[in-house]
Amino acid sequence: xxxxxxxxxxxxxxxxxxxxxxxxxxxxxxxxxxxxxxxxxxxxxxxxxxxxxxxxxxxxxxxxxxxxxxxxxxxxxxxxxxxxxxxxxxxxxxxxxxxxxxxxxxxxxxxxxxxxxxxxxxxxxxxxxxxxxxxxxxxxxxxxxxxxxxxxxxxxxxxxxxxxxxxxxxxxxxxxxxxxxxxxxxxxxxxxxxxxxxxxxxxxxxxxxxxxxxxxxxxxxxxxxxxxxxxxxxxxxxxxxxxxxxxxxxxxxxxxxxxxxxxxxxxxxxxxxxxxxxxxxxxxxxxxxxxxxxxxxxxxxxxxxxxxxxxxxxxxxxxxxxxxxxxxxxxxxxxxxxxxxxxxxxxxxxxxxxxxxxxxxxxxxxxxxxxxxxxxxxxxxxxxxxxxxxxxxxxxxxxxxxxxxxxxxxxxxxxxxxxxxxxxxxxxxxxxxxxxxxxxxxxxxxxxxxxxxxxxxxxxxxxxxxxxxxxxxxxxxxxxxxxxxxxxxxxxxxxxxxxxxxxxxxxxxxxxxxxxxxxxxxxxxxxxxxxxxxxxxxxxxxxxxxxxxxxxxxxxxxxxxxxxxxxxxxxxxxxxxx
Numbered sequence: 001x002x003x004x005x006x007x008x009x010x011x012x013x014x015x016x017x018x019x020x021x022x023x024x025x026x027x028x029x030x031x032x033x034x035x036x037x038x039x040x041x042x043x044x045x046x047x048x049x050x051x052x053x054x055x056x057x058x059x060x061x062x063x064x065x066x067x068x069x070x071x072x073x074x075x076x077x078x079x080x081x082x083x084x085x086x087x088x089x090x091x092x093x094x095x096x097x098x099x100x101x102x103x104x105x106x107x108x109x110x111x112x113x114x115x116x117x118x119x120x121x122x123x124x125x126x127x128x129x130x131x132x133x134x135x136x137x138x139x140x141x142x143x144x145x146x147x148x149x150x151x152x153x154x155x156x157x158x159x160x161x162x163x164x165x166x167x168x169x170x171x172x173x174x175x176x177x178x179x180x181x182x183x184x185x186x187x188x189x190x191x192x193x194x195x196x197x198x199x200x201x202x203x204x205x206x207x208x209x210x211x212x213x214x215x216x217x218x219x220x221x222x223x224x225x226x227x228x229x230x231x232x233x234x235x236x237x238x239x240x241x242x243x244x245x246x247x248x249x250x251x252x253x254x255x256x257x258x259x260x261x262x263x264x265x266x267x268x269x270x271x272x273x274x275x276x277x278x279x280x281x282x283x284x285x286x287x288x289x290x291x292x293x294x295x296x297x298x299x300x301x302x303x304x305x306x307x308x309x310x311x312x313x314x315x316x317x318x319x320x321x322x323x324x325x326x327x328x329x330x331x332x333x334x335x336x337x338x339x340x341x342x343x344x345x346x347x348x349x350x351x352x353x354x355x356x357x358x359x360x361x362x363x364x365x366x367x368x369x370x371x372x373x374x375x376x377x378x379x380x381x382x383x384x385x386x387x388x389x390x391x392x393x394x395x396x397x398x399x400x401x402x403x404x405x406x407x408x409x410x411x412x413x414x415x416x417x418x419x420x421x422x423x424x425x426x427x428x429x430x431x432x433x434x435x436x437x438x439x440x441x442x443x444x445x446x447x448x449x450x451x452x453x454x455x456x457x458x459x460x461x462x463x464x465x466x467x468x469x470x471x472x473x474x475x476x477x478x479x480x481x482x483x484x485x486x487x488x489x490x491x492x493x494x495x496x497x498x499x500x501x502x503x504x505x506x507x508x509x510x511x512x513x514x515x516x517x518x519x520x521x522x523x524x525x526x527x528x529x530x531x532x533x534x535x536x537x538x539x540x541x542x543x544x545x546x547x548x549x550x551x552x553x554x555x556x557x558x559x560x561x562x563x564x565x566x567x568x569x570x571x572x573x574x575x576x577x578x
Contacts, residue, residue, distance in 0.1 A: 017348065025355045038273075041302065042282070046271050049284035049298050052211055056204075058414075059107075060161065060181065060289040062426070063202050066105065067159060067183045071198045073097055074113060074187055091122065095133055098124045100457070102131035104494055109167060109180060110201035113187075114151075116194050118143015140170075146246075151184035151197040160184040161289050163227055164204065164296060166247045173247065179204050179233070181288060208234060211298075222301040230254040230262060233296060254299070265297060328374055350378050354385065417491040419469060420476035428490045428498060432549045435502065439545035447509045448549070449499040449540040450556035451479070451516075454564065456495035459530065468495075470529060475536070478519045483512065498553070509540045537564040 074094060098111045106129040113122040120139040125132045142148050150160045162182040167174045181202045187195045208225075211234065215223040225234035230253045231244035243252030255262040258281070261274050265283045274281040282300045350361045361382050363375035415427035423431075439446055453459070453475060460468040472495060479489045483499055490498040501508055516536065524533045539559030543552040 021352065025352075038280075042271075042273060045282040045284070045300055048214060049271065049282075049286065051214070052298060053284075053286045055207055055210070056286060056288055059204070059207060060183070060202065063107070063183055063200055064159060064289060066101075066108075067185050067198065067200050070098070070101065070111070070200075071185050071187060074198055095122050095124070098122060099131050099133055100494065102126045107203055108200050109178060109203045110199070112142075112199040112201075114142055114148060114197040114199065116152075116196055118148060121196065147182045147184055147199070148197060151186060151199070152194070154184070154186045156186060156188045158185065163246075164233055164288070165244070166242055167201065177205075177242070179208060224254065224299045224301070226254045226265075226297050226299060228266065228295065228297075230266060258301075265299060268297065328370075346375070350375070350382075354378070354382050360386070420473055420491050422476050422480065422489050422491045422497070424490065425492055428488075428492070428500070431488060431500065435500075436545050436549075439543070444503045445505060446543045446545075447501040447504040447506070447540055448543060448552050448556050449501070449509055449513065449538055450492075450553060450560045451475075451497040451499065452537045452560055452564065453495040454535045454537055454567065463530070467529060471534065474523065474527070474529070475534075478523060479516065482515050482519050487512075506540070506542070513538050513540070535567070537561070537567065539563060 094113070098113075102108060102111055102124045103126075106126055108126055110126070111122075111124040112120055115121050119141050120134075123134040123139060125134060147160060147162045150162075154160055160183070162180075162184070164179055164181055167178040167180045181204055183200045183202060185198050187198055189195050211223070211225070222236060223234065224232060224236075226232055227244065229244060231242070231247075232240045232252055232254065233242070235241050235252075239250075240252040242248050243250035254265070258265070261281060264272065264274060265281070268283050268285050270285070272281075272283045274283065280302050282302070284298045285295050286298055287295045346363055346365060350363045353361050361379060363379055365372045365375040415423055415430070417424045435446060438444070453471065456468065456471070459471055472491075475497065476489070476491065479497060479499060483489055484501070486502055488500040490500065492498045499512065501512065516538070520534060520536060524530075527534075537560050539556045539562065541552045541555035541559065543549060
């Protein structure tokens with residue numbers, strides 16, 4: 001009878017010291033794993049959303065610069081005429097400029113100039129990378145469109161960014177669908193006299209496709225994009241998209257599908273985590289352009305099994321292990337005697353170590369019975385857990401390496417011109433932000449050279465665009481091999497190049513220009529690409545860190561055009577004397 005009591009006490013004691021700690025550890029483990037999964041999902045969502053916002057801001061930010069560039073070109077060209085609407089020669093010049101700009105910027109579906117009465121003066125369509133000038137018979141009245149009405153309310157230098165909606169042609173939604181963002185800015189003759197509006201129709205379909213690809217890579221099949229009224233711009237069920245009155249007017253709306261959380265989502269100003277019972281929603285407001293009110297919302301709906309799936313496996317394994325441990329303790333409590341207490345302590349310690357993540361456990365038991373077998377099983381389990389843990393670390397390291405490589409590739413693509421492999425304007429803007437601080441601190445001078453290929457339009461028209469591209473690559477090669485190692489060569493746009501000479505003066509710039517012209521002369525003697533000599537017009541100006549770099553580029557541009565005009569005047573004099 002006494003032995004039976006001792007066995008019961010041992011069994012009760014073993015159950016008490018083993019099951020209670022294991023249960024507590026399981027509870028806190030469950031809680032910590034759940035919190036970790038939520039935090040991981042939160043971090044993944046935030047990164048994905050910020051990447052989306054960064055792409056839109058960058059894409060539309062470049063378009064904003066293009067819009068202001070074209071507005072200045074418009075003002076200098078058409079507004080130099082006394083008659084804004086009728087001066088055909090200025091209209092033709094601006095049509096040409098818009099056409100060549102469109103051919104190098106296929107992201108713009110349309111470039112349009114609207115007069116103050118709402119009629120189109122100029123429209124350049126760009127379908128599938130093929131720009132087309134719309135002539136007089138095809139121009140339309142646009143004054144009743146909402147973004148035109150908004151544009152008339154703008155002051156000089158302001159822009160209006162439209163919501164994201166589908167493009168319409170002659171009042172009908174274009175098929176296949178072409179989502180658009182429209183950027184509008186007014187053209188003033190002076191600060192009080194509005195002359196018209198300049199409009200860029202920005203195609204964003206490839207950005208939306210990129211967002212869908214990103215969601216698929218993250219196994220996120222419930223990603224949605226909604227506008228400020230709650231209408232779907234992206235949805236896994238395509239029939240729900242573009243249901244707003246400005247598009248298909250189907251009435252499909254986030255407010256209708258998620259009435260309990262819709263107001264909180266549409267009022268969000270930052271990343272939000274919304275618990276909708278067992279399921280959750282992540283939402284994030286994405287600005288289309290910095291410092292502008294126009295935005296949309298990205299929402300991800302996650303069912304409990306989507307984000308807490310691994311937790312279910314944890315629960316199952318925990319209860320299986322708990323049941324296994326309980327059975328083993330009962331069997332041991334019935335069979336063991338007083339001398340088995342030491343192995344029990346060893347087993348308990350091993351289980352605790354494994355629960356804390358220490359998988360290199362040592363269970364030194366040689367009792368020749370179930371206790372020894374249990375010790376061996378625990379060691380095998382620890383090895384399996386360590387193997388799983390190591391595999392997880394390798395997988396995380398591999399994914400991190402892949403993300404870093406993708407980031408480097410994207411950074412190179414963002415700062416490199418694909419034709420000439422020179423730096424592009426985006427790189428130049430980044431470079432100047434850093435260079436300005438250095439110039440002011442060290443009181444150095446930076447020289448900017450503006451270079452333009454003479455008669456490049458003639459080369460494209462006479463020889464073909466493939467020869468024009470070859471000429472641009474040859475010029476890029478000559479410039480790259482002629483400059484100093486510290487200098488930077490940038491393709492500024494079209495046939496225009498910039499050379500940035502840090503810590504330099506006018507003599508350095510003039511020496512460089514002399515070398516460039518000597519290299520061009522040598523190229524003309526050796527190359528048979530063109531039947532006439534290739535020449536460049538070059539202007540330069542200095543920057544001391546005060547004011548904007550745009551003023552320096554403008555001065556260099558003016559000097560470059562002075563040289564170009566002098567060449568033209570010289571040719572005219574030669575022709576007259578001949």
